[in-house]
Amino acid sequence: MKYPKLREIKGALTSLFTRPYTTKFPKQPHIPFSSFRGKPQYDEEKCIGCAACVNVCPAFALSFEDIHDEIESKRVFTIKWDVCIECGQCQLNCPTEEGIVLSQEFDISTTETRADLIQRIEKEMIVCECCDELIACKDHLLWTMEKVGPLYTSNTTLITFAQRRLSVSDHLPSSKESLRSDRFTILCPRCRREAVVAS
Ligand code: SF4
Ligand code: SF4
Structure with missing residues (x-):
């Protein structure tokens, strides 16, 4: 039998008199730290449609499609939240710094289909x-x-x-x-x- 080290005993005794590190989620809402990287979201007003974020996304969670026909010319951006690894590269490389921003939201579980875990925005294109x-x-x-x-x-x-x-x-x-x-x-x-x- 191995005896616990003094360090572990000290830690166990200290924890009896201090607040727990864990939160009471899901019983109580969890408030993440301000620097927490959660679900990214496009801002349709502030995004300029340059596609830099798509090029740097390591998980291929971002994509775009150009639609050009007689009726309209637009670029459609898609985020797949179930693919995103919340690395923050998209926000870091966005030239406007506000086109896509990681939110504090972390709970994206759903009982519905994966189609619920998608955000799309459209940008008008010049021809x-x-x-x-x-x-x-x-x-x-x-x-x-x-x-x-x-x-x-x-x-x-x-x-x-x-x-x-x-x-x-x-x-x-x-x-x-x-x-x-x-x-x-x-x-x-x-x-x-x-x-x-x-x-
Ligand atoms: S946070 Fe990372 S993985 Fe998620 S969309 Fe942005 S670049 Fe892609
Ligand atoms: S979110 Fe930023 S990087 Fe991505 S297309 Fe919009 S402006 Fe460009």
Whole structure:
């Protein structure tokens, strides 16, 4: 028989006169520490749709799908909470620091299906007016303009985008051939190069 060490005896005696380390959950609600990393949640207003979070998620809990048809152009983001390991990489690498935030919520057990453990958000996308390819999310362009300030005026797509928002410029039908006349339209990088350099 091995006798307990003095350290263990001291710990056992001390615990008789101190409060327990454990909480009374689930009898009483558990309040996590302020630095606790719980369930991540997208903020549809503050997310700019850049997809950086999807690229850094080690558990593949985040994904996005671009939908582009005659009716709409949007990027749909999905979090699968049952796959997430709550590592915090998504929040750490979010350029706005608020697009996705880990909450204090830890209890995501459900008696329903896995479909209950999903959050989806949608972001409107901007399309190249020449080749019809997707360029970026609208909020991403707005965020970029705000970040670079007046420097955005050196980018023709951003100027045109800003003018459209202020209704001081009309969308002219594109020649669809990336010719010089298309320079003052919203173009993807490939069409911009063709319109400016090749034509
Ligand atoms: S906390 Fe980690 S695992 Fe969960 S969604 Fe964010 S990056 Fe992915
Ligand atoms: S803004 Fe943040 S939350 Fe939104 S897609 Fe980019 S990294 Fe993800």
